[in-house]
Amino acid sequence: MGGIATHSIDSLVGDLARLGVQAGDTVMVHASLRAIGPVEAGALGLIEALDRAVGATGTLLMTLGADDPWSWVNERPEHERAAALADATPFDSATTPAEPDVGTLAEVFRTAPGTRVNDHPEGRFGARGARAATLVDDPPWNDYYGPGSPLERFVDADGKVLRLGADLDTVTLLHWAEYLADVPDKRRVTRHRRIRTADGGSEVRTISCLDDSGGIAEQPADEDYFATITRLAISEGTPQGWVHVDRVGDATCELLDGARLVAFGADWMNRHLV
Numbered sequence: 001m002g003g004i005a006t007h008s009i010d011s012l013v014g015d016l017a018r019l020g021v022q023a024g025d026t027v028m029v030h031a032s033l034r035a036i037g038p039v040e041a042g043a044l045g046l047i048e049a050l051d052r053a054v055g056a057t058g059t060l061l062m063t064l065g066a067d068d069p070w071s072w073v074n075e076r077p078e079h080e081r082a083a084a085l086a087d088a089t090p091f092d093s094a095t096t097p098a099e100p101d102v103g104t105l106a107e108v109f110r111t112a113p114g115t116r117v118n119d120h121p122e123g124r125f126g127a128r129g130a131r132a133a134t135l136v137d138d139p140p141w142n143d144y145y146g147p148g149s150p151l152e153r154f155v156d157a158d159g160k161v162l163r164l165g166a167d168l169d170t171v172t173l174l175h176w177a178e179y180l181a182d183v184p185d186k187r188r189v190t191r192h193r194r195i196r197t198a199d200g201g202s203e204v205r206t207i208s209c210l211d212d213s214g215g216i217a218e219q220p221a222d223e224d225y226f227a228t229i230t231r232l233a234i235s236e237g238t239p240q241g242w243v244h245v246d247r248v249g250d251a252t253c254e255l256l257d258g259a260r261l262v263a264f265g266a267d268w269m270n271r272h273l274v
Contacts (some may be wrong), residue, residue, distance in 0.1 A: 001046055004037070004038055005037075005038070006037075006038040006040055006109060007036070007037055007039050007249045007250075008040045009040050009041065009045050009048050009049045009052070010172065012036075012039065012045075012046065012049035012122075012234055013052045013053050013247065014131075014246060015246070015248040016035060016049065016050070016053040016162075016248060017053065017243055018099050018100040018246050019099050019245075019246040019248060019254075020160075020244040020246075020255045021050075021053045021054065021147050021161075021162065021255060022053075022054075022058075022060050023053075023054060023055035023057060023058060024054065024055060024057040024062055025053075025058045025059075025062065025160055025215065026053050026058065026059045026061065026114070026128065026131055026154065026157045026158065026159040026160065026256060026273070027050070027053075027054055027058070027059070027063070027159065027161075027162045027244065027255075028030070028060075028062070028063075028154060028160070028161050028162065028172070028258070029050060029060055029062050029105075029109075029162050029164065030063075030103075030162070030163050030164065030166035030170045030172075031046065031103065031105050031124070031162075031163075031164035031165065031166055032159070032164065032165040032166050032167070033103070033104055033105055034165075034252065035164070035166075035249075035250065035251035036164055036165055036248060036249035036250060036251045037249045037250035037251070038177075039249065042108075043104060043105050043108035044112060045111075045126070046105065046222050047060075047105075047108065047112055047128075048107060051128065051129070051164075054085075054129060054132070054225070055242065056129075057128050057130050058129050058130065059127060059129035059131040059134055059135065059157070060109075060128045060129055060134055061125060061126075061127045061136070061150070061154060061159070062105070062106055062109045062110075062125065062126050062127070063099040063102055063106070063124075063125060063172040063241025064099065064102060064107075064109070064117065064125060064126050065098055065099025065102050065106070065122070065124055066091055066096045066097075066098065066099055066108050066121050066124050066125045067096060067097040067098065067099055068091070068099070068121070068193070068230075069089070069090075070084075070085060070088040070194070071118075073085055073086040073088070073192060074191045074192060078192070079189060081192040082192060082204045084116060084158075085129065085164065085192060085193075085194045085204050087116040088101065088129055088194040090194045090195050090196040090202035091121040091193055091195045091196060092195075092196040093117060093119035093120075093124075093196075094117075094120070094167065096121075097110070098110050098124075098240065103166075103243040106126075109126055109128075111248070112128070113125055114128050115127070115128050115132075116128070116132040116133060116136055117136070117138075117140050118136040118137060118138075118150070119143060120139045120144055121195055121199070121207075122144055122191065122193070122207055122209070123139050123140075123144025123145055123149065123150070123194045123209075125139075125150045127150075131157055134153060134157070135153050135154060135157065136150050137140060137221045140171060141205075141207065142207060142208045142209060143179070143207060143208070143209050144207070145172075145175035145176055145178070145179065145209065145210070145212060146209070146210070147174070147179065147235075148181040149176065151172070151173055151175060151176035152176055153174065154173065155173075155212075155258050155259050155262055158258070159173075159259075159262060160183050160255055160256065160257060160258055161254075161258055162253070162254075163253055163254045163256070164248055164251055164253045164256075165232075165248075165249075165250075165251030165252065165253060167227070168224075168227035168230045168231055168232070169272055170225040170226075170228045171226055171229075171230050171261070173221075173261060173262060174226050174230075174261070174262070174265045175210070175212050175260055175265075176262055177217045177262045177265035177266040177269060178210055178212075178230075178266075178269065180262065180266045180269050181216075181265075181266040181269035181270050182239060182266075183216060183217055183269055183270065183273045183274070184274070185217075185218065186216040187207065187210070187211040187214065187215070187216050188208060188209065188210055188211060189208070189209060189210075189212075189213070189214075190206055190207070190208045190212045191206065191207045191208075191209075191257065192205070192206055192207075193205060193207060194206055206262075215266050215271050215273075216269075216273065217269075217273040217274070218273075219247070219272065221273050225268075225269075225272070225273070228268075229265045229268050229269075232264075232268065233256060233261055233265070234254055234256070236264070237256060237257075237260065237261075237264070242256065242257040242260040242261075243255070
């Protein structure tokens, strides 16, 4: 009896090409390794396939986040947080693992040779390829998904969002749409993080941004509104030609034009988040 077939790197490169990924593309990746199925050389094999698909002039971008066992502190009153973080392990841009909820591939991507990672404990991205430094270096400290962020730069670079079997609510680019949407009284949050300083010490710093956890407004339905927007975008964008759907490995996958997705998302928010 045969086992489960393993997808070769060559076959995945072919699948990505059929989906519409081209040499020179700037691509933001959201992937479920489980959905794609077994891959030659595992997660590193998928990264190699993605590298080959965009070629030497292309770029890959991933949301990494940062593992934070002390995140509970930010549920406490602000005046208590600095003291509560006194014994917290500082965020270190070089060594702190990716946020586990982002997925297994994020940590493999972070540590793969050639990946460039920025030093933000909340808006942390990794990138590989020709535009890596342009996309991720020197993100704004506050509003790290807003103006001047890697997300705005990604759209300016004609970026495409590549969803490889990932959940519908994982499209980070829609946080940029939240900044562009004309929604009154957007909810904001202030977080405290202990971070490593250049001299080897540490300090607690505050970060202010739109609420990228609970949403900028009350959810209009039981479903996360990022999932609703992504589902509608795939449905409406496919016949219009700015969303492409095909299989990569075992997963049904989508390639979405980043600028069109942001415009679609901001319009939806304008109409539904009131």
